[in-house]
Amino acid sequence: MKEDIIIIFYADDAGIMAKNKGIVDAFLDRLIAQGFDLTREGSFSAFLGIQYEERADGTISLTQKGLITKIFEATQMADCNPIWIQMVCL
Numbered sequence: 001m002k003e004d005i006i007i008i009f010y011a012d013d014a015g016i017m018a019k020n021k022g023i024v025d026a027f028l029d030r031l032i033a034q035g036f037d038l039t040r041e042g043s044f045s046a047f048l049g050i051q052y053e054e055r056a057d058g059t060i061s062l063t064q065k066g067l068i069t070k071i072f073e074a075t076q077m078a079d080c081n082p083i084w085i086q087m088v089c090l
Helices: 021-033 065-074
Strands: 005-010 013-018 050-054 060-063
Touching: 005 021, 013 021
Parallel strands: none
Antiparallel strands: 005 013, 050 060
16 A cells, blocks of 8 residues: 555455556556556456445445355355345444
8 A cells, every 4th residue: 555556465356446547557557567467357346256336425335245145055045034234334
């Protein structure tokens, strides 16, 4: 993490966030110039099975519905009666 960019790595995946797209583009261009083979996915709407959404009011929503569904299926609980509870992070 630097003052103008945050990079999250996990194995061969990375999420890069910055104040504007130009900062990310310049960073990726420097890596490519150094010989790194990169694939640009576009928006940061999902990373490692976590869906990310910035709402109009400035809050951020994180969900993992795909992983939760897989866990329910693996534990034979796919037909259970779920109760949805929202979590608030301060």
